[in-house]
Amino acid sequence: DIVVTQSPDSLAVSLGERATIHCKTSQSVLSGFSKLNYLAWYQQKPGETPKLLISWASNRESGVPDRFSGSGSGTDFTLTISSLQAEDVAVYYCQQYHGPPPKTFGQGTKVEI
Amino acid sequence: EVQLVESGGGSVQPGGSLRLSCAASGFTFSSYWMTWVRQAPGKGLEWVANIKQDGSAEYYVDSVKGRFTISRDNGKELLYLQMNSLRAEDTAVYYCARDPPGGNAYYFDLWGRGTQVIVSS
Numbered sequence: 001d002i003v004v005t006q007s008p009d010s011l012a013v014s015l016g017e018r019a020t021i022h023c024k025t026s027q028s029v030l031s032g033f034s035k036l037n038y039l040a041w042y043q044q045k046p047g048e049t050p051k052l053l054i055s056w057a058s059n060r061e062s063g064v065p066d067r068f069s070g071s072g073s074g075t076d077f078t079l080t081i082s083s084l085q086a087e088d089v090a091v092y093y094c095q096q097y098h099g100p101p102p103k104t105f106g107q108g109t110k111v112e113i
Numbered sequence: 114e115v116q117l118v119e120s121g122g123g124s125v126q127p128g129g130s131l132r133l134s135c136a137a138s139g140f141t142f143s144s145y146w147m148t149w150v151r152q153a154p155g156k157g158l159e160w161v162a163n164i165k166q167d168g169s170a171e172y173y174v175d176s177v178k179g180r181f182t183i184s185r186d187n188g189k190e191l192l193y194l195q196m197n198s199l200r201a202e203d204t205a206v207y208y209c210a211r212d213p214p215g216g217n218a219y220y221f222d223l224w225g226r227g228t229q230v231i232v233s234s
Contacts, residue, residue, distance in 0.1 A: 001175075038219065040219075040220035040221075042158075042221075044158075049208065049224045049225070049226055049227065050150075050208070050221075050224055051224075052220060052221060052222050055213070055219070055220050055222075061222070091157075093157060093158055095158075095160075095220060095221075097218070097219045097220050100172070101160065101163060101172035101173075101174075101218070102160045102172070102174045102175075103148075103160045103163075103218070103219075103220075104160060105157060105158040105159065105160065106157070107157045108157040108158070
């Protein structure tokens with residue numbers, strides 16, 4: 001199984017500042033055929049259901065503010081919130097979906113103000 | 114409205130059984146891979162099982178293999194998770210999630226609100 005590790009486990013960022021979350025997979029999730037990275041990012045606000053933010057490592061979902069961006073390739077990925085807003089307080093998860101199941105998640109990163 | 118609504122959770126003793134259901138609406142259920150994801154209290158997300166559009170393939174995380182069975186009824190637009198031989202470590206909120214369109218199992222673009230399962234004596 002592919003192991004997914006996020007860092008840090010938590011971080012505190014001032015309003016308007018940048019938040020950066022890292023995600024590392026134990027194997028490459030880059031498809032040699034499609035040249036796509038099979039990695040997604042989710043946001044889970046307190047008491048709420050997870051919400052898909054980014055797929056294919058950098059493809060922002062419709063309706064997601066452009067302050068959220070994803071980057072990286074192979075085994076190392078980053079979610080960046082360029083200017084943190086109060087409503088961005090949440091736990092963020094990365095998930096790999098390369099190859100056969102299980103489609104594993106990282107342990108989560110808690111973002112606070 | 115496009116949505117997933119889970120039901121069937123509850124409290125059960127270790128060794129007991131529960132069957133979770135997930136009702137889909139607002140989209141062509143039979144066109145999507147479907148998945149169960151769980152979240153233990155205060156913990157992260159764990160992929161549990163998924164099933165192909167026509168039910169011809171299903172996969173499980175190792176910790177539930179032989180105890181849980183995922184199934185679907187495309188005519189009724191329902192997804193199920195039969196959970197047997199439940200253990201304390203199965204205690205979690207169980208989410209039903211939809212894979213994106215296109216035929217393969219990838220990430221999850223639609224989630225239900227979840228149903229709570231508590232396994233305790």
